[in-house]
Structures are given as structure tokens and as C-alpha cells.
Amino acid sequence: MIVYDLSCDNAHSFEGWFGSSDDFASQQDRGLLSCPVCGSDRVTKAPMAPAIGTKDRSPSGEAGVDTAAETETLSNKPMPAEVAAALKALAKAQAKALEKSEWVGGKFAETARSMHYGERDEKPIHGQATREEALGLYEEGIGVSPLLVPLAPPDELN
Numbered sequence: 001m002i003v004y005d006l007s008c009d010n011a012h013s014f015e016g017w018f019g020s021s022d023d024f025a026s027q028q029d030r031g032l033l034s035c036p037v038c039g040s041d042r043v044t045k046a047p048m049a050p051a052i053g054t055k056d057r058s059p060s061g062e063a064g065v066d067t068a069a070e071t072e073t074l075s076n077k078p079m080p081a082e083v084a085a086a087l088k089a090l091a092k093a094q095a096k097a098l099e100k101s102e103w104v105g106g107k108f109a110e111t112a113r114s115m116h117y118g119e120r121d122e123k124p125i126h127g128q129a130t131r132e133e134a135l136g137l138y139e140e141g142i143g144v145s146p147l148l149v150p151l152a153p154p155d156e157l158n
Contacts, residue, residue: 008035009042016043047083091149101126103154109133116142128153 004024007013012035018024024045027033033043101124104111108127115122126147129137137144 005046006033006043007046008038008040008044010035010038010040012037012040013046087149094147094149094151098126098151100124103127105153109137112137112142112144113140116140126151 002018002021002024004016004018005013006016014036016024016033018027028043031041034041035043104125104127106128108125108129111120111125111127114120115125129144134144134146
């Protein structure tokens with residue numbers, strides 16, 4: 001199975017599982033793909049970020065930066081060197097920003113809400129939230145932002 005990040009013409013992002021790249025192309029050609037948010041049938045593959053290591057050290061000695069980004073593919077075509085470099089820089093910047101942030105796991109929405117309402121001290125946090133939880137926080141005026149580079153929970157690292 002292949003998992004693709006997909007997006008529609010209304011900029012909604014979601015993922016799809018396919019038996020092969022030909023299976024994706026066939027379903028796309030036959031109009032079988034649609035956005036689960038808005039129903040649009042104008043669905044394309046979205047750029048996919050490479051997997052980012054979190055415990056490895058690159059030759060330069062920087063933790064959390066995967067040098068394999070230079071060889072990853074984007075939409076079944078070789079990734080341009082500029083894109084690989086940009087993704088690597090983005091991953092490095094995100095890792096730096098998270099250094100002083102506490103992982104709160106699945107309690108992200110609950111923790112963010114309690115800090116917003118003064119029930120606990122404010123501090124930088126990161127964790128997991130469902131789309132609905134994130135929208136709820138937004139509607140309450142609580143600022144949240146998704147991580148641009150996928151991050152494995154600390155307990156899932158080897």
C-alpha cells in the first residue's frame with residue numbers, strides 16, 4: 001500500500017491509501033477521488049515531506065536532521081535539490097523551536113485550554129489534537145498552529 005498526501009482545489013489536505021501509483025492515477029482519471037471535507041473531485045497529490053529522524057546525528061553533528069531528505073521523492077519524480085534543502089532547513093528550524101517546548105501528547109487541547117483560561121502557567125507546548133479539537137481551540141480564540149514537519153511522539157522513538 002502507498003499513502004499519499006492529497007489536496008483538493010479548495011486547499012483541503014487529507015491522505016489516501018492506494019495499492020500502487022497506477023491505482024491512484026486510475027482512480028483520479030475515473031473521477032473516483034473526492035475531498036472528504038467539501039466533496040470536490042479535483043484532487044491531486046500534495047507535496048510530501050520526507051521522514052525526519054529524531055535520534056540520529058547528521059555528519060555535521062546536528063540531532064534530528066535526516067540527510068536522507070536529499071534522496072526522497074516528490075510525486076514520483078526526483079525531488080529538486082532546492083526543495084530538499086528547504087525541507088531540511090524547515091525541519092532544523094522546527095526542531096530548534098521545539099527544544100524548549102513540552103510534549104503533552106493527546107492532552108494538547110486540554111492543556112492549551114487550561115493555560116488560556118489561567119488554570120495553569122503558560123509555557124510552550126506541543127502534542128496531538130484532532131481536527132475538531134484544533135477548530136474548537138481556534139473558535140475559543142486560543143492560538144494554535146500545526147507543525148509543518150511530522151513529529152513522532154517521544155514514546156514511539158527507538
